[in-house]
Amino acid sequence: MAENNNDNSLILTQNNLKSRVENSIQITNKILNRNISELFNTAFCKMNSKTIAEVDKDYLFLIESSSSFRKNELFEYKANTKDDYYIALDLFSKILKINPNHILTKDMAAICKIKLKQFDEAIDDYNQIIDYKPNYQYAFLNRAIAIFSKTEKETWFMKTGKESCFLNKKSEIFKYLNQSIKIDIDFAEAYLQKGLVYFDCKMYDKSFWSFSKAIEINSNYTMAYYRRGLLKKQMMDYNGAIEDLNKAISLDSKIYDAFYIRGVAKFKLNDQDGALQDFLLEKELNLDRFSRVYGSAVSSAISKDYAEAIEKFSIAILVDDQCNNNYYGRGLTKLKMGDYYGAIEDLTKCVEIDSINIMGYRIRSQAFEKIGDFEQAANDMLIYNKLKNK
Numbered sequence: 001m002a003e004n005n006n007d008n009s010l011i012l013t014q015n016n017l018k019s020r021v022e023n024s025i026q027i028t029n030k031i032l033n034r035n036i037s038e039l040f041n042t043a044f045c046k047m048n049s050k051t052i053a054e055v056d057k058d059y060l061f062l063i064e065s066s067s068s069f070r071k072n073e074l075f076e077y078k079a080n081t082k083d084d085y086y087i088a089l090d091l092f093s094k095i096l097k098i099n100p101n102h103i104l105t106k107d108m109a110a111i112c113k114i115k116l117k118q119f120d121e122a123i124d125d126y127n128q129i130i131d132y133k134p135n136y137q138y139a140f141l142n143r144a145i146a147i148f149s150k151t152e153k154e155t156w157f158m159k160t161g162k163e164s165c166f167l168n169k170k171s172e173i174f175k176y177l178n179q180s181i182k183i184d185i186d187f188a189e190a191y192l193q194k195g196l197v198y199f200d201c202k203m204y205d206k207s208f209w210s211f212s213k214a215i216e217i218n219s220n221y222t223m224a225y226y227r228r229g230l231l232k233k234q235m236m237d238y239n240g241a242i243e244d245l246n247k248a249i250s251l252d253s254k255i256y257d258a259f260y261i262r263g264v265a266k267f268k269l270n271d272q273d274g275a276l277q278d279f280l281l282e283k284e285l286n287l288d289r290f291s292r293v294y295g296s297a298v299s300s301a302i303s304k305d306y307a308e309a310i311e312k313f314s315i316a317i318l319v320d321d322q323c324n325n326n327y328y329g330r331g332l333t334k335l336k337m338g339d340y341y342g343a344i345e346d347l348t349k350c351v352e353i354d355s356i357n358i359m360g361y362r363i364r365s366q367a368f369e370k371i372g373d374f375e376q377a378a379n380d381m382l383i384y385n386k387l388k389n390k
Contacts, residue, residue, distance in 0.1 A: 036060070140177070260286075263278030
């Protein structure tokens with residue numbers, strides 16, 4: 001009997017030990033899962049810091065428990081600073097040390113790498129995800145985005161037109177975009193990306209269809225309306241552009257680029273008051289825009305795209321009609337275009353605002369000479385030389 005009792009005690013001891021081990025494993029898993037959740041949600045908010053100020057939801061749970069949550073939210077992964085992407089990437093890396101096969105985390109880390117222009121690393125990550133989970137549509141989408149973004153970077157300073165470079169990469173990019181749509185036929189983000197690639201290839205009809213398909217799938221897709229509005233403006237359908245941009249702004253009043261493009265469309269339709277209102281609204285949201293508009297106008301003039309330069313200088317003047325450099329730039333461009341009277345008008349305004357702008361007098365002298373008014377030309381050169389020698 002004693003032996004039986006000992007055997008029973010041994011069995012009970014083994015069962016207790018097994019139970020304790022199982023409990024320990026469960027507790028450890030709970031701790032690890034909690035740590036992963038906290039790390040993921042903090043990192044996710046960092047990479048979306050322009051739109052998500054703090055951790056207000058369990059994003060890990062919401063994304064993993066509902067296939068529609070991420071599709072409906074249409075996250076743009078815009079951070080306030082570059083450092084936010086680095087912080088997020090570091091946090092995601094910590095999760096991957098705990099669980100190297102956590103696909104969602106690997107995906108988010110790769111998105112951060114795309115934002116940080118670490119394209120080759122991101123592409124490698126998506127190759128691994130595709131090998132591990134071949135029906136994960138975001139891996140195909142984001143791999144295409146990584147190739148697209150890398151091509152944009154590589155062609156930035158190339159003399160070859162961007163559209164020809166994208167045409168060379170087009171088949172590879174569309175291979176992955178089409179695969180993502182094959183996995184999920186209602187994948188609006190993939191159609192938006194197709195529209196962007198077609199746009200850069202100047203295949204505007206296909207770009208229009210792709211943006212429209214994205215809107216058909218999700219009627220509240222802000223970026224699809226914005227991109228289609230930008231496309232319509234490019235195609236000189238200014239009323240159509242305004243309609244789409246109105247919708248984009250109604251969905252997101254902080255999409256400052258939409259105000260600017262809508263202002264340009266109104267400007268093209270000679271709605272000066274409406275254009276000015278949009279430019280001023282955009283300026284409130286993005287103070288750097290109009291210093292960049294002036295610089296962009298100068299670049300267009302240097303590239304001898306005089307019509308575009310005139311338009312940009314005119315927009316800059318509409319927003320700030322007391323900046324002499326805007327009039328000088330437009331006057332000089334008009335001179336190069338052979339619009340000598342227009343040049344004289346702008347350069348006169350330039351020297352009225354700033355009477356010691358010596359180049360204003362010099363360039364206006366050239367314009368007067370072109371129309372045969374040699375007396376005014378000589379007078380301007382006298383003023384120029386006098387100011388130059390001061």
